[in-house]
Amino acid sequence: MSLSPAGALRHSGSLFAMALDVVRTIPRRPFQAREFIQQAWFVASVTILPTALVSIPFGAVIALQIGSLTRQLGAQSFAGAASVLAVLREASPIVTALLIAGAGGTAICADLGARKIRDEIDAMQVLGIDPIHRLVVPRVLASMLVAVLLNGLVSVVGVAGGYFFNVVLQNGTPGAYLASFTTLAQLSDLWAAEVKALVFGAIAGIVASYKGLTAKGGPKGVGDAVNQSVVITFMLLFVTNFVMTAVYFQVVPQRG
Amino acid sequence: MGVEICVEGLTKSFGHQVIWQDVSLTLPAGEVSVMLGPSGTGKSVFLKTLVGLLKPERGSITIQGRDITKLREHDLYEVRKLFGVLFQDGALFGSMNLYDNIAFPLREHTRKSESEIRRIVLEKMDMVGLIGAEGKLPGEISGGMRKRAGLARALVLDPEIILFDEPDSGLDPVRVAYLNQLIVDLNAQIDATFLIVTHDIASARQVPDNIGLLFRRELVMFGPRAELLSSDEPVVRQFLNGRMQGPIGMAEEKDAAQVEQELAQIDDSARVQQLTPRLLPGPGITRPPRWQAIARREAELHQKEVAGA
Numbered sequence: 001m002s003l004s005p006a007g008a009l010r011h012s013g014s015l016f017a018m019a020l021d022v023v024r025t026i027p028r029r030p031f032q033a034r035e036f037i038q039q040a041w042f043v044a045s046v047t048i049l050p051t052a053l054v055s056i057p058f059g060a061v062i063a064l065q066i067g068s069l070t071r072q073l074g075a076q077s078f079a080g081a082a083s084v085l086a087v088l089r090e091a092s093p094i095v096t097a098l099l100i101a102g103a104g105g106t107a108i109c110a111d112l113g114a115r116k117i118r119d120e121i122d123a124m125q126v127l128g129i130d131p132i133h134r135l136v137v138p139r140v141l142a143s144m145l146v147a148v149l150l151n152g153l154v155s156v157v158g159v160a161g162g163y164f165f166n167v168v169l170q171n172g173t174p175g176a177y178l179a180s181f182t183t184l185a186q187l188s189d190l191w192a193a194e195v196k197a198l199v200f201g202a203i204a205g206i207v208a209s210y211k212g213l214t215a216k217g218g219p220k221g222v223g224d225a226v227n228q229s230v231v232i233t234f235m236l237l238f239v240t241n242f243v244m245t246a247v248y249f250q251v252v253p254q255r256g
Numbered sequence: 257m258g259v260e261i262c263v264e265g266l267t268k269s270f271g272h273q274v275i276w277q278d279v280s281l282t283l284p285a286g287e288v289s290v291m292l293g294p295s296g297t298g299k300s301v302f303l304k305t306l307v308g309l310l311k312p313e314r315g316s317i318t319i320q321g322r323d324i325t326k327l328r329e330h331d332l333y334e335v336r337k338l339f340g341v342l343f344q345d346g347a348l349f350g351s352m353n354l355y356d357n358i359a360f361p362l363r364e365h366t367r368k369s370e371s372e373i374r375r376i377v378l379e380k381m382d383m384v385g386l387i388g389a390e391g392k393l394p395g396e397i398s399g400g401m402r403k404r405a406g407l408a409r410a411l412v413l414d415p416e417i418i419l420f421d422e423p424d425s426g427l428d429p430v431r432v433a434y435l436n437q438l439i440v441d442l443n444a445q446i447d448a449t450f451l452i453v454t455h456d457i458a459s460a461r462q463v464p465d466n467i468g469l470l471f472r473r474e475l476v477m478f479g480p481r482a483e484l485l486s487s488d489e490p491v492v493r494q495f496l497n498g499r500m501q502g503p504i505g506m507a508e509e510k511d512a513a514q515v516e517q518e519l520a521q522i523d524d525s526a527r528v529q530q531l532t533p534r535l536l537p538g539p540g541i542t543r544p545p546r547w548q549a550i551a552r553r554e555a556e557l558h559q560k561e562v563a564g565a
Contacts, residue, residue: 118350119345120347120349122304122309123347123348123406124349126307126309126339127361127365128336129333129364130333
Protein backbone atom coordinates (compact mmCIF):
# COMPACT_ATOMS: atom_id res chain seq x y z
CA MET A 1 0.00 0.00 0.00
CA SER A 2 1.38 3.37 -0.94
CA LEU A 3 1.91 5.90 1.78
CA SER A 4 0.87 8.97 -0.19
CA PRO A 5 -2.50 10.48 0.73
CA ALA A 6 -3.64 10.26 -2.89
CA GLY A 7 -2.92 6.53 -2.95
CA ALA A 8 -4.80 5.95 0.30
CA LEU A 9 -7.77 7.92 -1.01
CA ARG A 10 -7.75 6.01 -4.26
CA HIS A 11 -7.74 2.69 -2.43
CA SER A 12 -10.59 3.72 -0.13
CA GLY A 13 -12.48 4.96 -3.16
CA SER A 14 -12.14 1.75 -5.10
CA LEU A 15 -12.94 -0.29 -1.99
CA PHE A 16 -16.25 1.57 -1.62
CA ALA A 17 -16.85 1.35 -5.36
CA MET A 18 -16.52 -2.40 -5.12
CA ALA A 19 -18.80 -2.51 -2.07
CA LEU A 20 -21.43 -0.68 -4.12
CA ASP A 21 -20.89 -3.05 -7.04
CA VAL A 22 -21.45 -5.98 -4.69
CA VAL A 23 -24.70 -4.49 -3.37
CA ARG A 24 -25.87 -3.79 -6.92
CA THR A 25 -24.93 -7.28 -8.09
CA ILE A 26 -26.64 -9.20 -5.26
CA PRO A 27 -30.08 -9.28 -6.93
CA ARG A 28 -28.67 -10.37 -10.30
CA ARG A 29 -29.77 -13.83 -11.46
CA PRO A 30 -28.77 -16.59 -11.63
CA PHE A 31 -27.75 -16.63 -7.98
CA GLN A 32 -24.57 -18.66 -7.52
CA ALA A 33 -26.15 -21.01 -4.96
CA ARG A 34 -23.52 -23.71 -5.28
CA GLU A 35 -20.62 -21.32 -4.74
CA PHE A 36 -22.51 -19.72 -1.85
CA ILE A 37 -23.07 -23.02 -0.06
CA GLN A 38 -19.51 -24.15 -0.66
CA GLN A 39 -18.13 -20.88 0.66
CA ALA A 40 -20.48 -20.80 3.66
CA TRP A 41 -19.42 -24.32 4.53
CA PHE A 42 -15.78 -23.45 4.02
CA VAL A 43 -15.87 -20.26 6.13
CA ALA A 44 -17.83 -22.07 8.84
CA SER A 45 -15.40 -24.96 8.88
CA VAL A 46 -12.37 -22.71 9.39
CA THR A 47 -14.05 -20.55 12.05
CA ILE A 48 -16.29 -22.72 14.25
CA LEU A 49 -13.66 -24.45 16.35
CA PRO A 50 -11.43 -21.40 16.96
CA THR A 51 -14.52 -19.33 17.78
CA ALA A 52 -15.72 -21.80 20.40
CA LEU A 53 -12.24 -22.07 21.87
CA VAL A 54 -11.82 -18.30 22.02
CA SER A 55 -15.26 -17.60 23.51
CA ILE A 56 -14.83 -19.93 26.52
CA PRO A 57 -11.90 -17.98 28.03
CA PHE A 58 -13.54 -14.72 26.92
CA GLY A 59 -16.68 -15.54 28.94
CA ALA A 60 -14.46 -16.71 31.79
CA VAL A 61 -12.46 -13.49 31.91
CA ILE A 62 -15.62 -11.41 32.00
CA ALA A 63 -17.02 -13.64 34.75
CA LEU A 64 -13.83 -13.30 36.78
CA GLN A 65 -13.72 -9.52 36.45
CA ILE A 66 -17.38 -9.07 37.22
CA GLY A 67 -17.31 -11.67 40.01
CA SER A 68 -14.64 -9.85 42.00
CA LEU A 69 -16.17 -6.45 41.27
CA THR A 70 -19.65 -7.43 42.40
CA ARG A 71 -18.25 -9.04 45.54
CA GLN A 72 -16.49 -5.80 46.48
CA LEU A 73 -19.70 -3.88 45.91
CA GLY A 74 -21.83 -6.49 47.62
CA ALA A 75 -23.91 -7.00 44.55
CA GLN A 76 -23.27 -10.68 43.92
CA SER A 77 -26.85 -11.20 42.82
CA PHE A 78 -26.16 -9.04 39.80
CA ALA A 79 -23.14 -11.04 38.63
CA GLY A 80 -25.25 -12.99 36.15
CA ALA A 81 -26.95 -9.89 34.80
CA ALA A 82 -23.69 -8.05 34.18
CA SER A 83 -21.94 -11.02 32.67
CA VAL A 84 -24.75 -11.77 30.22
CA LEU A 85 -24.90 -8.13 29.23
CA ALA A 86 -21.16 -7.95 28.56
CA VAL A 87 -21.05 -11.17 26.59
CA LEU A 88 -24.16 -10.51 24.55
CA ARG A 89 -23.58 -6.87 23.71
CA GLU A 90 -19.86 -6.58 23.18
CA ALA A 91 -17.90 -9.78 23.52
CA SER A 92 -19.79 -11.88 21.02
CA PRO A 93 -19.82 -9.43 18.09
CA ILE A 94 -16.15 -8.61 18.68
CA VAL A 95 -15.07 -12.24 18.92
CA THR A 96 -17.12 -13.00 15.83
CA ALA A 97 -15.49 -10.10 14.02
CA LEU A 98 -11.98 -11.20 14.96
CA LEU A 99 -12.58 -14.75 13.84
CA ILE A 100 -14.45 -13.89 10.65
CA ALA A 101 -11.71 -11.47 9.62
CA GLY A 102 -8.81 -13.51 10.93
CA ALA A 103 -9.84 -16.97 9.78
CA GLY A 104 -12.52 -16.50 7.12
CA GLY A 105 -11.34 -13.25 5.52
CA THR A 106 -7.73 -14.32 5.18
CA ALA A 107 -8.77 -17.57 3.53
CA ILE A 108 -10.99 -15.70 1.05
CA CYS A 109 -8.30 -13.13 0.34
CA ALA A 110 -5.59 -15.74 -0.20
CA ASP A 111 -7.84 -17.77 -2.49
CA LEU A 112 -8.85 -14.82 -4.68
CA GLY A 113 -5.33 -13.39 -4.63
CA ALA A 114 -3.84 -16.65 -5.87
CA ARG A 115 -6.43 -16.74 -8.66
CA LYS A 116 -5.67 -13.14 -9.56
CA ILE A 117 -1.95 -13.60 -9.99
CA ARG A 118 -2.49 -16.77 -12.02
CA ASP A 119 -4.58 -14.66 -14.47
CA GLU A 120 -7.66 -16.74 -13.61
CA ILE A 121 -9.68 -13.62 -12.82
CA ASP A 122 -8.69 -11.99 -16.11
CA ALA A 123 -9.53 -15.20 -17.94
CA MET A 124 -12.93 -15.22 -16.27
CA GLN A 125 -13.61 -11.65 -17.33
CA VAL A 126 -12.56 -12.44 -20.87
CA LEU A 127 -14.94 -15.40 -20.87
CA GLY A 128 -17.64 -12.81 -20.21
CA ILE A 129 -18.16 -13.63 -16.53
CA ASP A 130 -18.22 -10.92 -13.89
CA PRO A 131 -16.03 -12.04 -10.97
CA ILE A 132 -18.05 -9.82 -8.63
CA HIS A 133 -21.18 -11.75 -9.47
CA ARG A 134 -19.55 -15.13 -9.71
CA LEU A 135 -17.03 -15.04 -6.87
CA VAL A 136 -17.38 -12.02 -4.61
CA VAL A 137 -21.14 -11.91 -3.95
CA PRO A 138 -21.36 -15.56 -2.81
CA ARG A 139 -18.34 -15.05 -0.56
CA VAL A 140 -19.67 -11.86 1.02
CA LEU A 141 -23.09 -13.41 1.61
CA ALA A 142 -21.49 -16.56 2.99
CA SER A 143 -19.34 -14.61 5.42
CA MET A 144 -22.42 -12.60 6.52
CA LEU A 145 -24.44 -15.75 7.15
CA VAL A 146 -21.64 -17.46 9.02
CA ALA A 147 -20.99 -14.32 11.09
CA VAL A 148 -24.63 -14.25 12.22
CA LEU A 149 -24.54 -17.93 13.13
CA LEU A 150 -21.18 -17.61 14.85
CA ASN A 151 -22.50 -14.74 16.92
CA GLY A 152 -25.15 -17.06 18.29
CA LEU A 153 -22.52 -19.67 19.03
CA VAL A 154 -20.28 -17.18 20.82
CA SER A 155 -23.19 -15.90 22.92
CA VAL A 156 -24.14 -19.38 24.07
CA VAL A 157 -20.61 -20.59 24.71
CA GLY A 158 -19.60 -17.30 26.34
CA VAL A 159 -22.57 -17.25 28.70
CA ALA A 160 -22.07 -20.92 29.54
CA GLY A 161 -18.38 -20.28 30.20
CA GLY A 162 -19.26 -17.33 32.41
CA TYR A 163 -21.78 -19.43 34.33
CA PHE A 164 -19.26 -22.18 34.86
CA PHE A 165 -16.56 -19.87 36.18
CA ASN A 166 -18.91 -17.84 38.34
CA VAL A 167 -20.78 -20.72 39.87
CA VAL A 168 -18.20 -23.48 40.01
CA LEU A 169 -14.96 -21.61 40.53
CA GLN A 170 -16.06 -18.49 42.40
CA ASN A 171 -18.76 -20.18 44.46
CA GLY A 172 -21.53 -17.98 43.12
CA THR A 173 -25.15 -18.99 43.62
CA PRO A 174 -26.61 -20.70 40.56
CA GLY A 175 -30.12 -19.52 41.34
CA ALA A 176 -29.14 -15.87 41.70
CA TYR A 177 -27.01 -16.04 38.56
CA LEU A 178 -29.87 -17.43 36.48
CA ALA A 179 -32.56 -15.27 38.09
CA SER A 180 -30.72 -12.04 37.32
CA PHE A 181 -30.17 -13.07 33.69
CA THR A 182 -32.74 -10.70 32.25
CA THR A 183 -32.61 -7.83 34.72
CA LEU A 184 -30.27 -5.79 32.50
CA ALA A 185 -30.12 -7.56 29.17
CA GLN A 186 -33.11 -7.59 26.86
CA LEU A 187 -34.01 -9.32 23.63
CA SER A 188 -33.14 -6.27 21.56
CA ASP A 189 -29.52 -6.67 22.72
CA LEU A 190 -29.40 -10.00 20.94
CA TRP A 191 -30.90 -8.52 17.78
CA ALA A 192 -28.45 -5.64 17.88
CA ALA A 193 -25.55 -8.07 18.27
CA GLU A 194 -26.80 -10.12 15.33
CA VAL A 195 -27.08 -7.00 13.16
CA LYS A 196 -23.56 -6.06 14.15
CA ALA A 197 -22.32 -9.52 13.24
CA LEU A 198 -24.10 -9.27 9.89
CA VAL A 199 -22.39 -5.96 9.11
CA PHE A 200 -19.02 -7.26 10.32
CA GLY A 201 -19.36 -10.29 8.09
CA ALA A 202 -20.13 -8.06 5.10
CA ILE A 203 -17.15 -5.79 5.81
CA ALA A 204 -14.77 -8.70 6.29
CA GLY A 205 -15.98 -10.36 3.09
CA ILE A 206 -15.79 -7.20 1.00
CA VAL A 207 -12.36 -6.11 2.22
CA ALA A 208 -10.94 -9.61 1.79
CA SER A 209 -12.36 -9.87 -1.73
CA TYR A 210 -11.17 -6.39 -2.67
CA LYS A 211 -7.65 -7.06 -1.45
CA GLY A 212 -7.60 -10.46 -3.11
CA LEU A 213 -8.81 -9.15 -6.47
CA THR A 214 -6.29 -6.30 -6.48
CA ALA A 215 -3.31 -8.46 -5.48
CA LYS A 216 -0.35 -8.02 -7.76
CA GLY A 217 3.34 -8.81 -7.96
CA GLY A 218 3.45 -12.56 -7.69
CA PRO A 219 3.19 -14.78 -4.61
CA LYS A 220 4.58 -12.06 -2.34
CA GLY A 221 1.74 -9.81 -3.48
CA VAL A 222 -0.78 -12.35 -2.22
CA GLY A 223 0.91 -12.44 1.18
CA ASP A 224 0.86 -8.64 1.36
CA ALA A 225 -2.78 -8.57 0.32
CA VAL A 226 -3.76 -11.00 3.08
CA ASN A 227 -1.80 -9.03 5.65
CA GLN A 228 -3.39 -5.73 4.60
CA SER A 229 -6.86 -7.22 4.42
CA VAL A 230 -6.68 -8.30 8.09
CA VAL A 231 -5.35 -4.93 9.24
CA ILE A 232 -7.90 -2.91 7.25
CA THR A 233 -10.78 -5.17 8.31
CA PHE A 234 -9.89 -4.87 11.99
CA MET A 235 -9.70 -1.09 11.82
CA LEU A 236 -13.00 -0.84 9.99
CA LEU A 237 -14.69 -3.33 12.32
CA PHE A 238 -13.74 -1.54 15.52
CA VAL A 239 -14.83 1.84 14.19
CA THR A 240 -18.09 0.36 12.91
CA ASN A 241 -18.63 -1.37 16.23
CA PHE A 242 -18.27 1.91 18.10
CA VAL A 243 -20.65 3.75 15.77
CA MET A 244 -23.26 1.00 15.87
CA THR A 245 -23.11 0.77 19.66
CA ALA A 246 -23.54 4.54 19.99
CA VAL A 247 -26.50 4.51 17.63
CA TYR A 248 -28.03 1.53 19.45
CA PHE A 249 -27.97 3.33 22.79
CA GLN A 250 -29.70 6.32 21.23
CA VAL A 251 -32.35 4.30 19.47
CA VAL A 252 -33.28 1.54 21.93
CA PRO A 253 -34.39 2.52 25.46
CA GLN A 254 -32.29 0.78 28.12
CA ARG A 255 -33.51 -1.19 31.11
CA GLY A 256 -33.01 -0.45 34.73
CA MET B 257 -15.90 -14.77 -40.74
CA GLY B 258 -13.68 -12.93 -38.31
CA VAL B 259 -14.06 -9.38 -37.15
CA GLU B 260 -11.87 -6.39 -37.86
CA ILE B 261 -10.24 -4.58 -34.96
CA CYS B 262 -9.39 -0.95 -35.55
CA VAL B 263 -7.04 0.67 -33.05
CA GLU B 264 -6.41 4.40 -33.20
CA GLY B 265 -4.08 6.67 -31.24
CA LEU B 266 -3.97 4.29 -28.29
CA THR B 267 -1.89 5.41 -25.31
CA LYS B 268 -1.41 3.55 -22.06
CA SER B 269 0.57 4.52 -19.00
CA PHE B 270 0.86 3.33 -15.43
CA GLY B 271 1.28 6.41 -13.24
CA HIS B 272 3.93 8.55 -14.90
CA GLN B 273 5.40 5.68 -16.86
CA VAL B 274 4.20 5.61 -20.46
CA ILE B 275 3.96 2.04 -21.73
CA TRP B 276 3.28 2.93 -25.35
CA GLN B 277 1.70 5.88 -27.06
CA ASP B 278 -0.19 6.69 -30.19
CA VAL B 279 -0.51 3.10 -31.41
CA SER B 280 -2.68 2.91 -34.53
CA LEU B 281 -3.26 -0.25 -36.49
CA THR B 282 -5.97 -2.33 -38.08
CA LEU B 283 -6.11 -6.07 -37.58
CA PRO B 284 -7.78 -7.23 -40.81
CA ALA B 285 -10.72 -9.59 -40.42
CA GLY B 286 -9.82 -13.26 -40.62
CA GLU B 287 -6.08 -12.71 -40.89
CA VAL B 288 -3.24 -13.74 -38.61
CA SER B 289 -1.20 -10.90 -37.13
CA VAL B 290 1.82 -11.07 -34.89
CA MET B 291 2.87 -8.39 -32.43
CA LEU B 292 6.58 -8.52 -31.76
CA GLY B 293 8.69 -6.56 -29.34
CA PRO B 294 11.57 -6.89 -26.91
CA SER B 295 10.67 -8.02 -23.39
CA GLY B 296 9.02 -5.34 -21.30
CA THR B 297 7.59 -3.23 -24.11
CA GLY B 298 4.03 -3.79 -23.00
CA LYS B 299 2.93 -6.46 -25.44
CA SER B 300 0.80 -8.22 -22.85
CA VAL B 301 -0.57 -4.86 -21.72
CA PHE B 302 -1.58 -4.21 -25.33
CA LEU B 303 -3.41 -7.50 -25.44
CA LYS B 304 -5.22 -6.86 -22.16
CA THR B 305 -6.20 -3.41 -23.40
CA LEU B 306 -7.71 -4.94 -26.53
CA VAL B 307 -10.12 -7.03 -24.47
CA GLY B 308 -10.93 -4.12 -22.17
CA LEU B 309 -9.22 -5.50 -19.06
CA LEU B 310 -7.12 -2.32 -18.90
CA LYS B 311 -8.36 1.14 -19.79
CA PRO B 312 -6.10 3.20 -22.07
CA GLU B 313 -5.53 6.90 -21.36
CA ARG B 314 -6.30 7.96 -24.92
CA GLY B 315 -7.40 6.47 -28.20
CA SER B 316 -10.07 4.09 -29.38
CA ILE B 317 -10.48 0.41 -30.17
CA THR B 318 -13.34 -0.21 -32.56
CA ILE B 319 -14.88 -3.66 -32.95
CA GLN B 320 -18.11 -4.08 -34.91
CA GLY B 321 -18.71 -0.34 -34.76
CA ARG B 322 -18.35 -0.14 -30.98
CA ASP B 323 -15.51 1.60 -29.20
CA ILE B 324 -14.69 -0.81 -26.39
CA THR B 325 -12.67 1.76 -24.43
CA LYS B 326 -15.91 3.65 -23.81
CA LEU B 327 -18.28 0.77 -23.17
CA ARG B 328 -19.94 0.26 -19.81
CA GLU B 329 -18.85 -2.79 -17.87
CA HIS B 330 -22.05 -4.64 -18.68
CA ASP B 331 -21.77 -4.11 -22.46
CA LEU B 332 -18.10 -4.98 -22.27
CA TYR B 333 -19.01 -8.47 -21.05
CA GLU B 334 -21.18 -8.86 -24.15
CA VAL B 335 -18.40 -7.78 -26.53
CA ARG B 336 -15.93 -10.07 -24.79
CA LYS B 337 -17.95 -13.07 -25.89
CA LEU B 338 -16.46 -12.42 -29.35
CA PHE B 339 -13.01 -13.04 -27.92
CA GLY B 340 -11.05 -16.12 -27.10
CA VAL B 341 -7.85 -15.41 -25.20
CA LEU B 342 -4.98 -17.77 -24.51
CA PHE B 343 -3.13 -16.44 -21.49
CA GLN B 344 0.56 -17.01 -20.90
CA ASP B 345 0.16 -19.88 -18.48
CA GLY B 346 -3.22 -20.97 -19.76
CA ALA B 347 -4.96 -19.31 -16.78
CA LEU B 348 -6.98 -22.44 -16.09
CA PHE B 349 -9.19 -22.52 -13.02
CA GLY B 350 -7.12 -24.41 -10.49
CA SER B 351 -10.08 -25.91 -8.68
CA MET B 352 -11.55 -27.61 -11.77
CA ASN B 353 -10.27 -30.47 -13.88
CA LEU B 354 -9.49 -29.93 -17.56
CA TYR B 355 -12.90 -31.12 -18.73
CA ASP B 356 -14.76 -28.72 -16.44
CA ASN B 357 -12.38 -25.91 -17.33
CA ILE B 358 -13.09 -26.30 -21.03
CA ALA B 359 -16.81 -26.84 -20.47
CA PHE B 360 -17.02 -23.77 -18.22
CA PRO B 361 -17.81 -21.12 -20.89
CA LEU B 362 -20.44 -23.39 -22.43
CA ARG B 363 -22.14 -24.02 -19.11
CA GLU B 364 -22.11 -20.32 -18.28
CA HIS B 365 -23.24 -18.86 -21.58
CA THR B 366 -25.25 -21.47 -23.40
CA ARG B 367 -28.24 -23.63 -22.63
CA LYS B 368 -26.72 -26.66 -24.28
CA SER B 369 -27.44 -30.08 -22.84
CA GLU B 370 -24.69 -31.87 -20.97
CA SER B 371 -24.30 -34.44 -23.77
CA GLU B 372 -23.88 -31.70 -26.35
CA ILE B 373 -21.33 -29.95 -24.13
CA ARG B 374 -19.49 -33.24 -23.85
CA ARG B 375 -19.38 -33.57 -27.64
CA ILE B 376 -18.00 -30.02 -28.12
CA VAL B 377 -15.47 -30.29 -25.30
CA LEU B 378 -14.12 -33.60 -26.53
CA GLU B 379 -13.93 -32.23 -30.07
CA LYS B 380 -11.84 -29.24 -28.93
CA MET B 381 -9.68 -31.43 -26.68
CA ASP B 382 -9.03 -33.69 -29.65
CA MET B 383 -8.08 -30.62 -31.72
CA VAL B 384 -5.35 -29.68 -29.25
CA GLY B 385 -4.34 -33.29 -28.58
CA LEU B 386 -5.50 -33.59 -24.99
CA ILE B 387 -7.78 -36.63 -25.24
CA GLY B 388 -7.35 -38.80 -22.15
CA ALA B 389 -6.41 -35.94 -19.83
CA GLU B 390 -9.97 -34.80 -19.07
CA GLY B 391 -9.84 -35.70 -15.39
CA LYS B 392 -6.49 -34.06 -14.62
CA LEU B 393 -6.21 -30.92 -12.54
CA PRO B 394 -4.22 -27.97 -13.96
CA GLY B 395 -1.63 -28.40 -11.20
CA GLU B 396 -0.88 -31.96 -12.32
CA ILE B 397 0.07 -31.30 -15.93
CA SER B 398 2.97 -29.68 -17.77
CA GLY B 399 3.09 -26.08 -18.94
CA GLY B 400 2.64 -27.11 -22.56
CA MET B 401 -0.50 -29.08 -21.73
CA ARG B 402 -1.87 -26.18 -19.71
CA LYS B 403 -1.37 -23.93 -22.72
CA ARG B 404 -3.17 -26.31 -25.02
CA ALA B 405 -6.00 -26.69 -22.53
CA GLY B 406 -6.22 -22.91 -22.29
CA LEU B 407 -6.44 -22.79 -26.07
CA ALA B 408 -9.21 -25.39 -26.10
CA ARG B 409 -11.14 -23.34 -23.56
CA ALA B 410 -10.65 -20.19 -25.65
CA LEU B 411 -12.10 -22.04 -28.65
CA VAL B 412 -15.30 -23.55 -27.27
CA LEU B 413 -17.50 -20.51 -27.78
CA ASP B 414 -16.42 -20.24 -31.46
CA PRO B 415 -14.84 -16.82 -31.00
CA GLU B 416 -14.48 -14.29 -33.84
CA ILE B 417 -11.18 -13.03 -32.48
CA ILE B 418 -8.48 -15.11 -30.83
CA LEU B 419 -5.63 -13.51 -28.92
CA PHE B 420 -2.52 -15.48 -27.99
CA ASP B 421 -0.27 -14.18 -25.23
CA GLU B 422 3.15 -15.72 -25.92
CA PRO B 423 1.93 -19.14 -27.02
CA ASP B 424 5.51 -20.29 -27.49
CA SER B 425 7.11 -19.21 -24.21
CA GLY B 426 8.33 -22.09 -22.12
CA LEU B 427 7.77 -24.70 -24.83
CA ASP B 428 10.38 -26.80 -26.57
CA PRO B 429 11.03 -26.13 -30.29
CA VAL B 430 9.12 -29.20 -31.42
CA ARG B 431 6.02 -28.25 -29.46
CA VAL B 432 6.33 -24.69 -30.77
CA ALA B 433 6.31 -26.07 -34.30
CA TYR B 434 3.21 -28.14 -33.54
CA LEU B 435 1.52 -25.17 -31.93
CA ASN B 436 2.29 -22.96 -34.94
CA GLN B 437 0.84 -25.59 -37.24
CA LEU B 438 -2.20 -25.77 -34.98
CA ILE B 439 -2.65 -22.00 -35.16
CA VAL B 440 -2.48 -22.01 -38.96
CA ASP B 441 -4.87 -24.97 -39.18
CA LEU B 442 -7.28 -23.27 -36.82
CA ASN B 443 -7.22 -20.10 -38.89
CA ALA B 444 -8.07 -22.09 -42.01
CA GLN B 445 -10.87 -23.92 -40.19
CA ILE B 446 -12.64 -21.24 -38.17
CA ASP B 447 -11.68 -18.10 -40.09
CA ALA B 448 -11.36 -15.94 -36.99
CA THR B 449 -9.07 -12.92 -36.59
CA PHE B 450 -5.85 -13.92 -34.84
CA LEU B 451 -3.40 -11.79 -32.90
CA ILE B 452 -0.30 -13.46 -31.52
CA VAL B 453 1.92 -11.61 -29.08
CA THR B 454 5.38 -13.12 -28.97
CA HIS B 455 9.10 -12.54 -29.21
CA ASP B 456 9.82 -15.75 -31.06
CA ILE B 457 11.17 -14.63 -34.44
CA ALA B 458 10.94 -18.04 -36.09
CA SER B 459 7.17 -18.16 -35.49
CA ALA B 460 6.81 -14.55 -36.60
CA ARG B 461 8.52 -15.34 -39.89
CA GLN B 462 6.42 -18.39 -40.70
CA VAL B 463 2.94 -17.88 -39.37
CA PRO B 464 1.35 -14.45 -39.87
CA ASP B 465 -0.17 -12.31 -42.60
CA ASN B 466 0.87 -9.16 -40.77
CA ILE B 467 3.62 -8.24 -38.35
CA GLY B 468 3.84 -5.35 -35.92
CA LEU B 469 6.79 -4.29 -33.80
CA LEU B 470 6.56 -2.42 -30.49
CA PHE B 471 9.71 -0.65 -29.34
CA ARG B 472 10.56 2.46 -27.36
CA ARG B 473 7.00 3.10 -26.28
CA GLU B 474 5.59 3.13 -29.77
CA LEU B 475 4.54 0.95 -32.66
CA VAL B 476 7.58 1.07 -34.95
CA MET B 477 5.87 -0.62 -37.85
CA PHE B 478 2.80 -2.63 -38.70
CA GLY B 479 2.21 -4.17 -42.09
CA PRO B 480 2.17 -7.25 -44.31
CA ARG B 481 4.70 -9.94 -43.45
CA ALA B 482 6.82 -9.55 -46.59
CA GLU B 483 7.10 -5.82 -46.07
CA LEU B 484 8.50 -6.15 -42.57
CA LEU B 485 10.76 -9.08 -43.34
CA SER B 486 12.44 -7.07 -46.10
CA SER B 487 12.32 -3.76 -44.24
CA ASP B 488 15.36 -1.50 -43.97
CA GLU B 489 14.26 -0.02 -40.67
CA PRO B 490 17.17 -0.70 -38.25
CA VAL B 491 14.99 -1.73 -35.30
CA VAL B 492 12.96 -4.14 -37.40
CA ARG B 493 16.05 -5.66 -38.97
CA GLN B 494 17.82 -6.02 -35.66
CA PHE B 495 14.88 -7.69 -34.01
CA LEU B 496 14.01 -10.02 -36.87
CA ASN B 497 17.63 -11.11 -37.11
CA GLY B 498 18.08 -11.37 -33.36
CA ARG B 499 21.49 -9.67 -33.26
CA MET B 500 23.13 -7.26 -30.88
CA GLN B 501 24.08 -4.53 -33.35
CA GLY B 502 21.30 -1.98 -33.64
CA PRO B 503 19.15 0.38 -31.61
CA ILE B 504 17.88 -2.23 -29.14
CA GLY B 505 20.23 -2.63 -26.19
CA MET B 506 20.27 -4.83 -23.11
CA ALA B 507 18.73 -1.99 -21.09
CA GLU B 508 16.16 -1.10 -23.73
CA GLU B 509 17.97 1.74 -25.58
CA LYS B 510 21.42 2.77 -26.79
CA ASP B 511 22.78 6.18 -27.68
CA ALA B 512 22.55 7.25 -31.30
CA ALA B 513 26.28 7.47 -32.03
CA GLN B 514 26.92 3.92 -30.91
CA VAL B 515 24.01 2.67 -32.98
CA GLU B 516 25.36 4.33 -36.14
CA GLN B 517 28.80 2.90 -35.58
CA GLU B 518 27.39 -0.59 -35.08
CA LEU B 519 25.14 -0.36 -38.12
CA ALA B 520 28.10 0.67 -40.27
CA GLN B 521 29.99 -2.41 -39.14
CA ILE B 522 27.33 -4.86 -40.24
CA ASP B 523 28.35 -6.78 -43.29
CA ASP B 524 25.90 -5.77 -45.98
CA SER B 525 26.22 -9.02 -47.88
CA ALA B 526 24.37 -10.73 -45.04
CA ARG B 527 21.34 -8.67 -45.97
CA VAL B 528 20.47 -10.73 -48.98
CA GLN B 529 18.15 -13.11 -47.25
CA GLN B 530 15.46 -15.34 -48.52
CA LEU B 531 11.91 -14.87 -47.47
CA THR B 532 11.03 -17.69 -45.08
CA PRO B 533 8.29 -19.82 -46.64
CA ARG B 534 4.93 -19.53 -44.98
CA LEU B 535 3.45 -22.26 -42.90
CA LEU B 536 0.38 -23.66 -44.68
CA PRO B 537 -2.57 -25.58 -43.26
CA GLY B 538 -1.97 -29.30 -42.93
CA PRO B 539 -3.03 -31.81 -45.61
CA GLY B 540 -6.22 -32.87 -43.82
CA ILE B 541 -7.61 -29.35 -43.72
CA THR B 542 -9.90 -28.03 -46.45
CA ARG B 543 -8.49 -24.65 -47.38
CA PRO B 544 -10.85 -21.70 -47.71
CA PRO B 545 -10.30 -19.34 -50.72
CA ARG B 546 -8.04 -17.05 -48.69
CA TRP B 547 -5.63 -19.88 -47.91
CA GLN B 548 -5.81 -21.26 -51.46
CA ALA B 549 -4.63 -17.87 -52.69
CA ILE B 550 -1.82 -17.78 -50.13
CA ALA B 551 -0.72 -21.29 -51.06
CA ARG B 552 -0.67 -20.33 -54.76
CA ARG B 553 1.44 -17.25 -54.05
CA GLU B 554 3.85 -19.28 -51.93
CA ALA B 555 4.23 -21.88 -54.68
CA GLU B 556 5.00 -19.15 -57.24
CA LEU B 557 7.59 -17.57 -54.96
CA HIS B 558 9.21 -20.93 -54.42
CA GLN B 559 9.36 -21.59 -58.16
CA LYS B 560 10.96 -18.19 -58.73
CA GLU B 561 13.57 -18.96 -56.12
CA VAL B 562 14.36 -22.31 -57.69
CA ALA B 563 14.59 -20.65 -61.12
CA GLY B 564 16.82 -17.91 -59.69
CA ALA B 565 19.18 -20.45 -58.19
